[in-house]
Amino acid sequence: xxxxxxxxxxxxxxxxxxxxxxxxxxxxxxxxxxxxxxxxxxxxxxxxxxxxxxxxxxxxxxxxxxxxxxxxxxxxxxxxxxxxxxxxxxxxxxxxxxxxxxxxxxxxxxxxxxxxxxxxxxxxxxxxxxxxxxxxxxxxxxxxxxxxxxxxxxxxxxxxxxxxxxxxxxxxxxxxxxxxxxxxxxxxxxxxxxxxxxxxxxxxxxxxxxxxxxxxxxxxxxxxxxxxxxxxxxxxxxxxxxxxx
Amino acid sequence: xxxxxxxxxxxxxxxxxxxxxxxxxxxxxxxxxxxxxxxxxxxxxxxxxxxxxxxxxxxxxxxxxxxxxxxxxxxxxxxxxxxxxxxxxxxxxxxxxxxxxxxxxxxxxxxxxxxxxxxxxxxxxxxxxxxxxxxxxxxxxxxxxxxxxxxxxxxxxxxxxxxxxxxxxxxxxxxxxxxxxxxxxxxxxxxxxxxxxxxxxxxxxxxxxxxxxxxxxxxxxxxxxxxxxxxxxxxxxxxxxxxxxxxxxxxxxxxxxxxxxxxxxxxxxxxxxxxxxxxxxxxxxxxxxxxxxxxxxxxxxxxxxxxxxxxxx
Numbered sequence: 001x002x003x004x005x006x007x008x009x010x011x012x013x014x015x016x017x018x019x020x021x022x023x024x025x026x027x028x029x030x031x032x033x034x035x036x037x038x039x040x041x042x043x044x045x046x047x048x049x050x051x052x053x054x055x056x057x058x059x060x061x062x063x064x065x066x067x068x069x070x071x072x073x074x075x076x077x078x079x080x081x082x083x084x085x086x087x088x089x090x091x092x093x094x095x096x097x098x099x100x101x102x103x104x105x106x107x108x109x110x111x112x113x114x115x116x117x118x119x120x121x122x123x124x125x126x127x128x129x130x131x132x133x134x135x136x137x138x139x140x141x142x143x144x145x146x147x148x149x150x151x152x153x154x155x156x157x158x159x160x161x162x163x164x165x166x167x168x169x170x171x172x173x174x175x176x177x178x179x180x181x182x183x184x185x186x187x188x189x190x191x192x193x194x195x196x197x198x199x200x201x202x203x204x205x206x207x208x209x210x211x212x213x214x215x216x217x218x219x220x221x222x223x224x225x226x227x228x229x230x231x232x233x234x235x236x237x238x239x240x241x242x243x244x245x
Numbered sequence: 246x247x248x249x250x251x252x253x254x255x256x257x258x259x260x261x262x263x264x265x266x267x268x269x270x271x272x273x274x275x276x277x278x279x280x281x282x283x284x285x286x287x288x289x290x291x292x293x294x295x296x297x298x299x300x301x302x303x304x305x306x307x308x309x310x311x312x313x314x315x316x317x318x319x320x321x322x323x324x325x326x327x328x329x330x331x332x333x334x335x336x337x338x339x340x341x342x343x344x345x346x347x348x349x350x351x352x353x354x355x356x357x358x359x360x361x362x363x364x365x366x367x368x369x370x371x372x373x374x375x376x377x378x379x380x381x382x383x384x385x386x387x388x389x390x391x392x393x394x395x396x397x398x399x400x401x402x403x404x405x406x407x408x409x410x411x412x413x414x415x416x417x418x419x420x421x422x423x424x425x426x427x428x429x430x431x432x433x434x435x436x437x438x439x440x441x442x443x444x445x446x447x448x449x450x451x452x453x454x455x456x457x458x459x460x461x462x463x464x465x466x467x468x469x470x471x472x473x474x475x476x477x478x479x480x481x482x483x484x485x486x487x488x489x490x491x492x493x494x495x496x497x498x499x500x501x502x503x504x505x506x507x508x509x510x511x512x513x514x515x516x517x518x519x520x521x522x523x524x525x526x527x528x529x530x531x532x533x534x535x536x537x538x539x540x541x542x543x544x545x546x547x548x549x550x551x552x553x554x555x556x557x558x
């Protein structure tokens with residue numbers, strides 16, 4: 001398994017689109033932080049964990065991690081490199097395990113990179129406005145980051161599962177983003193009590209975004225974990241049976 | 246200049262005792278279409294085995310079933326006695342080239358091979374070795390998407406050789422290679438097989454296969470048509486073209502000698518099963534002057550077209 005993880009890590013690090021996604025994560029997080037922080041009317045000293053709107057600033061990072069997970073499989077299906085991958089590692093569950101481990105680790109890096117941008121940009125904007133941002137409570141900050149990291153980890157698993165089920169890269173990415181940003185909101189308008197159990201809403205609840213937070217962080221995390229488990233299981237099952245013709 | 250310079254100092258591998266590849270009743274159906282139908286054959290060590298069939302005969306599907314990429318509807322395939330998925334270190338057993346495009350186009354050739362080497366627990370130094378074998382060192386730092394077709398084939402072959410395998414499975418490996426590259430491939434495969442290793446190679450270049458392979462497996466519509474040495478396949482099929490101004494007299498003389506001349510148009514006959522000197526002697530005794538006596542050696546292509554009814558679907 002160690003060999004497969006090393007191989008997947010090399011794939012990730014030698015693919016330009018991954019670096020593009022990371023750059024996108026940082027840019028979007030920075031812009032969100034700037035937009036939100038610029039509208040805050042704060043003075044005095046503020047601890048990082050108590051930074052208003054931190055969760056909202058991080059709200060778009062899971063979308064990038066979702067795409068990261070999707071492309072982990074669909075890139076290989078699209079370019080034909082799945083054949084040499086399976087010739088090297090014919091036991092398909094090992095391929096799935098290695099991909100999960102590597103996109104999971106990458107999603108943590110994405111989450112921390114996004115958080116760093118949010119902290120940096122919002123601190124800069126608030127300091128210009130006259131507020132002083134300090135580290136504050138380490139424990140509270142760690143809990144905040146743990147929530148972000150955990151949610152991103154689960155979204156990367158959902159992405160990997162969706163990629164293995166759909167296989168077609170464009171269809172998987174466009175379909176997932178349309179679901180996340182359009183269909184879930186439509187369902188929210190039609191049946192809010194049901195919509196809160198959908199992955200996008202559950203993920204926001206887990207992050208602590210108040211507008212979607214009807215489940216609460218812990219329940220939201222459990223529901224999202226359920227979605228991740230279902231997507232991974234369906235994807236792995238489909239991949240195991242698929243003919244690579 | 247491509248040369249077969251693959252560690253010539255290394256001793257020949259011990260010949261494999263069991264069949265390198267054994268397919269038993271392999272069958273694959275895609276919905277209502279039966280791509281491969283109860284196919285049984287063996288690939289022996291120390292041989293280059295050509296895998297022939299018209300387009301759509303099921304060659305690629307068969308190779309993919311052997312390599313565990315396609316699940317058989319029925320039957321089984323083994324490599325060195327084991328299903329591919331059960332091989333402990335598959336890269337050291339089988340090297341395969343199934344598609345020319347089997348890499349991320351924005352990854353360099355060297356990085357593509359480093360990805361494969363890592364999956365098999367091989368050191369990066371092995372990557373440099375196989376790049377040298379396929380003469381791709383100079384282009385290894387370039388994005389593989391910019392490679393020519395021939396370079397892509399050589400990159401794929403480098404990937405197949407990474408684990409120093411004992412069996413090679415190659416699907417149309419000569420596609421895109423220039424004459425120099427094809428010659429190199431032929432010499433390389435013969436060298437590889439001479440060390441006791443096994444090669445299963447499909448190609449639609451029958452003249453090339455004639456020079457490259459020791460034996461062939463011929464399939465048509467997913468079913469086995471013939472397996473055997475090329476010499477056995479073409480033996481007994483050679484013919485003579487014989488002509489005379491006295492067409493009728495020549496025909497009578499040949500029939501009287503117990504031969505079966507087939508009129509070929511004009512003043513010619515095709516005669517099979519008789520050497521040229523015998524036909525000449527018959528004509529001489531009958532007082533018939535010959536204007537042509539041309540031997541026609543049956544090629545693998547002739548035999549293939551006969552076995553598959555010239556099918557090209």
